[in-house]
Amino acid sequence: MPLFRNIHHNPEFFPDPKHFDPSRFEVAPKSNTFIPFGNGVHACPGNELAKLEMLIVVHHLVTKFRCEVVGQQRGIEYGRFPVPQQGLPAKFWKEVFNHQI
Template identity: 80%
Template sequence: MASIISFTFREAVADVEYKGYLIPKGWKVLPLFRNIHHNPDIFSDPRKFDPSRFEVSPKPNTFMPFGSGVHACPGNELAKLEMLIVTHHLVSNFRYVV
């Protein structure tokens, strides 16, 4: 539902025009990951917990819980492994009734 980090700082490496605004090279920008993850143009009903939305891989740069590129979280592979281990134990050690 949300990243542990809501935002990060980056520096524009070139002049960029976005929706009529100029972001000059060298300016600091603040990508808001939480806003990306809750964008209804990208995810239908983004505030609803719905793991099935990931049955099809999201478009690039629309789901970034660990950041991306050279600045990605160094612990992302460990976090994914931990999630798999927890899921394994939940499925293996409990019986679920619907």
């Protein structure tokens, strides 16, 4: 299994790779440098559905809920996938918006 994390954190392709910078994707990355769903004949067949589902979830989270991290972050544990060492406990609550038109 390729180590996609190593590809995605290569400073040759992504300057300052540990810095969260969504604007780096305003221009499409160089071919075969960002492959979260695999590539070629072994690419995930559900990648478009997964992307759509992620967009829907994120949309609802940011438009209807507020959140905060509870406790302290203790770092990242790197394995097949990077995960918070002690988990990432968070508190979510539904935000009531008062829109006037």
